[in-house]
Amino acid sequence: MTSALSNATGGVTPAKSVPLASRERLAYWAFRAPLIFMVLFFAIPMAMTVVFSVFERTMFWMEPGFTLQAYENFFFSARLTNFLNSMKYSLISVVICFILGFPIAVFVRKSIPLVAQHRVVLLFILPFMVSEIIRVFALRPVLQRNGLLNTTLTNLGIIDEPITALLYTHTGVVIGEVMSFLPFIIFSGFLAMEAVPKFIFEVCDDLGVGPWRRFKDVILPLAAPGIFAGSVFIFVNGLGVALLPNILGGAGAVNAGLIATQAISALDFPLAMAVSAIMMATLMTLLWIGHRLFDLTKILTPLS
Amino acid sequence: MNQAEFNRRQFIALMGAATAASGFGTMAHAQEALKLWAPGIAKVGAQDWSDMEAQSGVGINAIAKSARADESIQKMVVGDGNALYDAMTDNGGGMEDALASQGAIAELDPSRIPNWGNMLPSYREGGASADTIRYDGKVFAVPYISNADSLAFNYAEIGEELNSWEALFDSQFRGRAAMQNDFGPTLTNTAIYLKQSGKGSIDNPSDMTEDEVRQTAEFLIALKKKGxxxxxxxxxxxxxxxxxxxxxxxxxxxxxxxxxxxxxxxQDIRYGTMKEGHQSWNNVLMLTRGGQERGMEDAFYSLANVYLSPWFGARTLAGLGFTPQMEGVTEYVDANPEEFDADTRALMLDRLERKQARRMVAGNSWQNVFPTNMRAYQDWWSQVQAA
Structure with a gap:
């Protein structure tokens, strides 16, 4: 039996050549490696973040102790308002990214030949090859008072006065988030659309189902886990990337990442740790809700 | 200064220059480059550090640094700054105290800097600026630039000269005003205005009490909330x-x-002289403890010597508008007309006159990056940021 199989596979020796004991050892580690990874790179850093957040603050650093001062500083100050505001604007960014990005993902899956789909998606991901700080900075000459956009609109006679709400405002931050994170929703939408067989479009066409109903009743339920994953990614980045409000936001545009950065500037490390812990708790809660609603393990189902 | 003193000083300077220009420089070049943590404003001449290297005779590996005081503290006191940098710059009159008190920087030997005698008299022991380079009576820093910060304004748009901080906080410029994202200069300048205008009860804008910091921060928070x-x-x-x-x-x-x-x-963007006063500051060069332990002292002193030379002072004034920290700049410019054309010389003269005018304002206060109530500054500034 064994030699026949070897012959049938053209002499290529399958996995059976690996001794059983080694395979068992590999299997043992294959199941535990993700666990070790999670413990090393998530659980321990998170636990340390929470522990440091209750340490006593000193002039230059912190010392072991237990105080909830950092959390009090967060929840009973303008920081909480800023955090909630940044959640609101991140949500707006998610919605805009979805409206702009998901149709692209559907279009690629539905209308681009299979052989070219990955290349087309790659085109949308290419901007990621450029440093984010360069991409964000490049928005300034476009959006500023005498920038490209205002100059063009003025020259076309569309506006008389420059639009100043585009930069150093929450709007500026949302524009930056959409420009920075749009590829995430395209990519996750593209993956999510793997759960939607191509023949479904044809069936819908045959049955005369309109685009809206097709989207609402067929595509959205099937692609929901992937869309949710992409949305969470954008939302969390909107909360945490301090670069965007720092460069495009004005005096009032502050997100959680910037709150943590400002805490570090004030050498208030326990507060920075508390902000990080709160952000992580927010993320975990979102993921838990998403998992309960959509079963996020389905994201990888089409690939398996 | 008598003639004998002048001759001695010049002799020392000449000897130092000769040393730097001859074998010493070659030896230093052969050494490992000095890892200098400094902002771009610390160099003059070429776009890179090549002119500074040529003048000092040492290789310089410059690592970009921001002007934020907290960054220095983090890196040098709780971070790995001493492993990374041989020398660094920051504000004098506070930072050298903070870093020296934590053992992060090394005491200096001024006798190893030939141009030390060129330094402005105010830095000598007992002088008005003496404390800004010393900690516990010992020298820990070498000054290389200074200034009195003021208000920049768009004259073409505004149509008038501004000579009061009132303009910065005036509602006519709502949404068109900016300040620095740093508690030191922003709180100090605001405190100067509040004190001199009688709108705040502030004794010393350089070193405010907790209540004075609160007043100043609340003033900014109220304005910030109005956009x-x-x-x-x-x-x-x-x-x-x-x-x-x-x-x-x-x-x-x-x-x-x-x-x-x-x-x-x-554009016609001008720099005014504010009647209430200005925040004065200097920037200093410091030798890190790590740099000393790695044997980078010779390279450090060679660079420090350049920073106290009229060659550097003339160029930082002409290019960046900073006040030279040494005597002899005018003489150097006059002696080297091929390096500075007539327009540049006139510009330098104009800048020096305006600096003098700012320096003479009674309400000036020193920028204190390490005030007594540092925690209050930090806490209230974070509230300004979060408001």
Whole structure:
């Protein structure tokens, strides 16, 4: 039996050549490696973040102790308002990214030949090859008072006065988030659309189902886990990337990442740790809700 | 200064220069490059550090540094700064105290800097600026630039000279005003205004009590909530962009920002003299403890010697608008007319006169990056940021 199989596979020796004991050892580690990874790179850093957040603050650093001062500083100050505001604007960014990005993902899956789909998606991901700080900075000459956009609109006679709400405002931050994170929703939408067989479009066409109903009743339920994953990614980045409000936001545009950065500037490390812990708790809660609603393990189902 | 003293000083300087120009420089070049943590404003001449290297005779591996005081503290006191940098710059009159008290920087031997005698008299023991380079009576820093910060304004748009901080906080510039994203200069300048205008009960804007810090911060928070500030700037480029793009018409900023902003599009952006006073500051060069332990002292002193030379002073005044920290700059410029054309010489003279005018204002206060109530400054500044 064994030699026949070897012959049938053209002499290529399958996995059976690996001794059983080694395979068992590999299997043992294959199941535990993700666990070790999670413990090393998530659980321990998170636990340390929470522990440091209750340490006593000193002039230059912190010392072991237990105080909830950092959390009090967060929840009973303008920081909480800023955090909630940044959640609101991140949500707006998610919605805009979805409206702009998901149709692209559907279009690629539905209308681009299979052989070219990955290349087309790659085109949308290419901007990621450029440093984010360069991409964000490049928005300034476009959006500023005498920038490209205002100059063009003025020259076309569309506006008389420059639009100043585009930069150093929450709007500026949302524009930056959409420009920075749009590829995430395209990519996750593209993956999510793997759960939607191509023949479904044809069936819908045959049955005369309109685009809206097709989207609402067929595509959205099937692609929901992937869309949710992409949305969470954008939302969390909107909360945490301090670069965007720092460069495009004005005096009032502050997100959680910037709150943590400002805490570090004030050498208030326990507060920075508390902000990080709160952000992580927010993320975990979102993921838990998403998992309960959509079963996020389905994201990888089409690939398996 | 008598003739004998002058001759001795000149002799020492000449000997130092000769040493740097001959074998010493060659030896230093052969050494490992000095790892210098400093902002771009610490260099003059070529775009890179090659002119500074040529003058000092040492290789310089410059690592970009921001002007934020907290960054220095983090790196040098709780971080790995001493492993990374041999020398660094920061504000004098506070930072050298903080770093020296934590053992992060090394005491200096002025006798190893031939140009030490060129330094402005105010830095000598007992002088008005003596404390800004000393900790516990010992020298820990070498000054290389200073200034009195003021208000930059777009004259073309505003149509009048501004000579009061009142303009920065005036409602006519709501949404078109900016200040620095740093508690030191922003709280100090605001406190100077509040004190001199009688709107705040502040004794010493350089070293405020907790209540005075609260008053100052609450004043800014109230304005911020009204949308008065377009943004708080970070760094020279950011500050200059805000002015040149007309995002803001008035900005409390460094003179170099006004110079760059005016130069960018040829706009008439000016730097005023504020009747209430200005925040004065200097920037100093320090030898890190790590640099000393790695045997980089010779390279450090060679660079420090350049920073106290009229060659550097003339160029930092002409290019960046900073005040030279040594005597003999005018003589150097006169002696080297091929290096500075007539327009540049006139510009330098004008800058020196305006600096003198700012320096003479009674309400000036020193920028204290390490005030007594540092925690209050930090806490209230974070509330300004979060408001």
């Amino acid at each position: 008065h500030f377009r943004t708080f700037w970070d760094g020279v480029q950011n500050g200059a962009d805000l002015l040149s793009s007309e995002e803001v018409l008035v900005s409390s900023c460094w003179e170099v920002i006004q110079i760059f902003a005016a130069r960018k599009n040829g």
